Amino acid sequence: MVTGGARLAGEVPVTGAKNSVLKLMAAALLAEGRSRLTAVPAIFDVPVMAQLLERLGCDVLLEPGAVSIDVPAVPGHEADYDLVRRIRGSIAVLGPLLARCGEAKVALPGGDAIGSRPLDMHIGGLVKLGATVDIEHGYVVARARRLVGTQLWLDFPSVGATETLLMAAVLAEGTTTLDNAAREPEIVDLCTMLQQMGAQLEGVGSSTLVVEGVEGLRPTAHETVPDRIVAGTWAIGAVMTQGDVRVRGGRADHLATPLDKLVQTGAVVDVEPDGFRVRMDRRPTAVDLVTLPYPGFPTDLQPMFLALDSVAEGTAMATENVFESRWMYVDELRRLGADVRTDGHHAVVRGRARLSGAPVRAHDIRAGAGLVLAGLVADGVTELSDVHHVDRGYEGFVESLVALGADVRRETVADEPY
Numbered sequence: 001m002v003t004g005g006a007r008l009a010g011e012v013p014v015t016g017a018k019n020s021v022l023k024l025m026a027a028a029l030l031a032e033g034r035s036r037l038t039a040v041p042a043i044f045d046v047p048v049m050a051q052l053l054e055r056l057g058c059d060v061l062l063e064p065g066a067v068s069i070d071v072p073a074v075p076g077h078e079a080d081y082d083l084v085r086r087i088r089g090s091i092a093v094l095g096p097l098l099a100r101c102g103e104a105k106v107a108l109p110g111g112d113a114i115g116s117r118p119l120d121m122h123i124g125g126l127v128k129l130g131a132t133v134d135i136e137h138g139y140v141v142a143r144a145r146r147l148v149g150t151q152l153w154l155d156f157p158s159v160g161a162t163e164t165l166l167m168a169a170v171l172a173e174g175t176t177t178l179d180n181a182a183r184e185p186e187i188v189d190l191c192t193m194l195q196q197m198g199a200q201l202e203g204v205g206s207s208t209l210v211v212e213g214v215e216g217l218r219p220t221a222h223e224t225v226p227d228r229i230v231a232g233t234w235a236i237g238a239v240m241t242q243g244d245v246r247v248r249g250g251r252a253d254h255l256a257t258p259l260d261k262l263v264q265t266g267a268v269v270d271v272e273p274d275g276f277r278v279r280m281d282r283r284p285t286a287v288d289l290v291t292l293p294y295p296g297f298p299t300d301l302q303p304m305f306l307a308l309d310s311v312a313e314g315t316a317m318a319t320e321n322v323f324e325s326r327w328m329y330v331d332e333l334r335r336l337g338a339d340v341r342t343d344g345h346h347a348v349v350r351g352r353a354r355l356s357g358a359p360v361r362a363h364d365i366r367a368g369a370g371l372v373l374a375g376l377v378a379d380g381v382t383e384l385s386d387v388h389h390v391d392r393g394y395e396g397f398v399e400s401l402v403a404l405g406a407d408v409r410r411e412t413v414a415d416e417p418y
């Protein structure tokens with residue numbers, strides 16, 4: 001329940017990235033023994049991934065802010081649908097299991113609310129590395145005695161496919177070159193962990209990754225990269241509510257494009273030793289955006305920025321290039337009075353001085369966060385249902401909002417993340 005009107009002011013901490021930690025947990029499978037991850041966010045996806053690893057025979061210990069994963073000499077190789085369907089990120093076990101066990105059977109995750117997400121690039125790359133891959137009874141079944149390095153090229157710099165192929169190639173025989181690889185900070189984070197485990201990688205952070213396969217890897221300790229999408233959410237919230245927020249632990253260098261957009265709306269952004277500060281003292285000016293793979297504007301911040309544009313001065317056009325169905329939440333935003341028209345990849349937003357509170361529903365994590373931000377600048381009360389989506393990506397979202405001065409409360413009690 002969000003009562004609009006407050007400005008966000010104060011300091012908010014940012015912990016490790018959801019989109020990194022799930023892949024780092026999967027990467028632990030690549031080495032026998034205990035790996036430990038820190039800056040682990042208390043979000044729902046982490047215990048689900050932990051359960052999945054436990055079913056593969058790992059001993060997983062979740063502590064506040066950390067997870068340690070003890071991987072047996074021979075892990076299981078089957079990831080069941082009941083867990084995979086709950087978090088799409090679990091497909092990240094496919095590459096490591098195939099590389100470690102010579103066989104992997106992972107349920108196809110199925111569709112979700114932001115668009116169809118096929119695995120053709122994951123599978124095509126594994127086949128080029130020498131695997132046989134079949135789809136059987138809703139599972140991807142991949143087999144290869146040992147993968148063999150080769151030249152790979154992605155049609156699109158897919159985050160997931162880059163991760164799968166990277167984690168498969170580190171234990172392959174010989175050299176793999178992956179061109180048009182994704183360059184997201186979460187990929188760099190994964191590369192850093194793999195290097196600490198003994199993987200031989202070059203080109204980290206660039207769109208060409210060169211992997212020299214090794215015989216075996218060792219477990220490691222690694223700190224998860226801060227969540228740039230959570231940090232960006234707070235930055236956008238500060239601007240929308242004409243507030244002043246210090247995002248502690250946020251990496252401004254990972255948010256160059258969105259923070260530049262916020263400056264274009266009229267905000268002041270200061271980089272500080274332990275994060276950054278975003279201030280706004282007037283109604284924002286509408287700003288266009290185009291989502292693209294990193295370092296372009298992140299698709300995961302598109303719903304929040306559209307919420308901002310819906311209360312900005314002027315008209316803006318948002319173009320979505322990453323997920324084709326990422327406008328599903330726009331009907332909900334319209335229920336709050338936003339003037340948004342979508343056509344194919346584009347949305348045109350005419351800014352209104354104020355929105356008006358209404359019951360709305362969260363379709364996915366980011367849409368939910370965008371609707372909460374919209375509720376902060378709406379008259380009256382916005383009641384958001386299906387908030388469990390938001391809990392998948394934001395640690396203590398309501399508590400942080402309240403600490404920043406927002407009038408938000410949770411009506412139903414959520415399960416404890418751990």
Ligand code: UD1
Pocket residue numbers: 018019020022088089115116117118119120121122123156157158159160161299300322323324
């Ligand atoms: C990850 C993030 C997600 C983010 C997205 C883009 C996780 C858990 N999720 O998702 O929050 O929005 O990156 O930054 O890290 N595609 C194919 N074939 C494939 C693979 C992808 O067509 O084999 C398409 C997808 O349908 C989508 C586009 O490529 O249209 C980008 O997808 P991808 O970068 O792979 O996103 P995810 O890894 O699924």
